[in-house]
Amino acid sequence: MVSTDVAAPLTPAPGAGGAITREKVRQRHWKLPITLAVGTILIWIMAFAFGRDGTSTYRLGDRTSAIDLGDIGVPTAATVTACAILLALMTAYAFWAVATYRRVGLWLSIVFAFVAVFAFLTWSAAGGLVPVTGLLFGAVSLSVPLVFGALGGVIGERVGVVNVAIEAQFLFAAFTSAIVASMTGSFVLGLIAAMLAGALVGSVLAVFSIKYLVDQVIVGVVLNVLITGLTSFLHGALLNPNAETLNSPPRFPRWAIPGLSEIPIIGPVVFNQTLIVYLMYIAVPLVAWGLYKTRWGLRLRAVGEHPQAADTVGIRVNPTRFWNVLLAGAIAGIGGAYFTLGSVGSFDKEMTGGLGFIALAAVIFGGWDPVRATLAALLFGFTTNLETLLTNLGSPIPSEFMAMLPYIVTILAVVGFAGQVRGPAAAGKPYIKG
Structure with missing residues (x-):
């Protein structure tokens, strides 16, 4: 979704010998803020409409590692709630940045995705164990x-x-x-x-x-x-x-x-x-x-x-x-x-x-x-493996939705997070010499 301000009229540029210039047209691209808003709403629904109690445990160690970092447990409800609030703040910032014609850096999408995945994992693993090394491997x-x-x-x-x-x-x-x-x-x-x-x-x-x-x-x-x-x-x-x-x-x-x-x-x-x-x-x-x-x-x-x-x-x-x-x-x-x-x-x-x-x-x-x-x-590999992990954890999410998860994430990524992309100009066009 794009909104465009009306361009300024043609005016002679001062000190340029009367050359005609036009101010650059400013555009707002709302795809990213809207995508973040959808993700935030989903996490809020999990946090407040379908909240889960207990402790979510993350296993950081691995039997092949020389150093065993042990397990870390976090309170499920409090952690998901805190993540939901943080996601809402990032979404609000994205809307404000676009509304004021500021550039939304790639860092926001990365941090948002990390927090959202952490919230989703914590909610799904209530009373369970998440092997971090196995998930990443x-x-x-x-x-x-x-x-x-x-x-x-x-x-x-x-x-x-x-x-x-x-x-x-x-x-x-x-x-x-x-x-x-x-x-x-x-x-x-x-x-x-x-x-x-x-x-x-x-x-x-x-x-x-x-x-x-x-x-x-x-x-x-x-x-x-x-x-x-x-x-x-x-x-x-x-x-x-x-x-x-x-x-x-x-x-x-x-x-x-x-x-x-x-x-x-x-x-x-x-x-x-x-x-x-x-x-x-x-x-x-x-x-x-x-x-x-x-x-x-x-x-x-x-x-x-x-x-x-x-x-x-x-x-x-x-x-x-x-x-x-x-x-x-x-x-x-x-x-x-x-x-x-x-x-x-x-x-x-x-x-x-x-x-x-x-x-x-x-x-x-x-x-x-x-x-x-x-x-x-x-990203797709991670979501595919996440599907398997959540199935093993006994997540309350229906298995049919879990099978769709990697493809849903791919669609959201291409539509929302990719922003305005342009492929090579001659891609798909045959070249006839002369």
């Missing part, structure tokens, strides 16, 4: 494929190709990695095969959208349907009858980093992970650095923003798009490999569960920025 694990998918989506859209086929890249990469790793007994070869499979799907998207000028969204949707049907058929016809030889891949082992893995809370979550997770730690800053600090990134962004201008200065637009879409598919393929080689340990039909579309939402929520898209992916 599960969140990181569930976020891994989303992060790689979001990175692939960022690269693809920054170069001008909308990648709706992330789901297809996930599925085909997971299928291929399971077969290759099972036949060779090597999870490394399975990972390489997954990257090639993701790049292959990306090449089909690139050929049809760049060379034959087919609508990119339509190509992506068709690829998703095609790969879903193909892998489901081959799963029943090929993998099930030969499960021992074709669908029993070795899984990546966890490699604990000495010393760092023993840090309380953070150590087991960040530094006791598999190779794919460590690759994620490298990929995110590497893509961010390459996108903004290298010649490759400058050319990529130029092609996605203004291909005509890029062509004028000698950049080959369509080849640049083609090869970067392949790169994006290979990166998404790493996320697909995580399903079979890092998580489940075998391929099952439609095992990605639509996470490719959530990765695409993370790209938009993150404003087509690799770091912010990663944070959006981590």
Whole structure:
């Protein structure tokens, strides 16, 4: 929701030789305050209409940590009430800032989200125990494929190709990695095969959208349907009858980093992970650095923003798009490999569960920025793991709502917290030279 003040009339600028100027039009964007208000109302309903008594306990220690921080108990009713009041104050500040044309910093959304989640956890865990390390560890694990998918989506859209086929890249990469790793007994070869499979799907998207000028969204949707049907058929016809030889891949082992893995809370979550997770730690800053600090990134962004201008200065637009879409598919393929080689340990039909579309939402929520898209992916992973935790805690919230929770949070994040975002100007638009 946007309200706009009427622009000032044209007036000669003093001391500028009578040049005509216009004052900048000021706009109010109410999406963020309204979203905060909705969240505040929900917490107030929990605090005062459905208040719960007892003590909520947070376990900060972990058996792999050298230092045991023990458990911390907080009074449920008083803590939720205090959080509700704090959320109301932050919401009021957001409305005041927008009404007076002040910029609402990102810090407000982060603090609000932290307080709201803490209040919700405290209310749900009345008389129960929240294992903080386990919650965060599960969140990181569930976020891994989303992060790689979001990175692939960022690269693809920054170069001008909308990648709706992330789901297809996930599925085909997971299928291929399971077969290759099972036949060779090597999870490394399975990972390489997954990257090639993701790049292959990306090449089909690139050929049809760049060379034959087919609508990119339509190509992506068709690829998703095609790969879903193909892998489901081959799963029943090929993998099930030969499960021992074709669908029993070795899984990546966890490699604990000495010393760092023993840090309380953070150590087991960040530094006791598999190779794919460590690759994620490298990929995110590497893509961010390459996108903004290298010649490759400058050319990529130029092609996605203004291909005509890029062509004028000698950049080959369509080849640049083609090869970067392949790169994006290979990166998404790493996320697909995580399903079979890092998580489940075998391929099952439609095992990605639509996470490719959530990765695409993370790209938009993150404003087509690799770091912010990663944070959006981590948010979804956290809410997905939160669903499991609250089910184990016996939360009074109906299980049907708990299953919807990750997707509701994603919608609220994209609609409310993302603010006014603009994608690359040439994304989705084919380029015809001349």
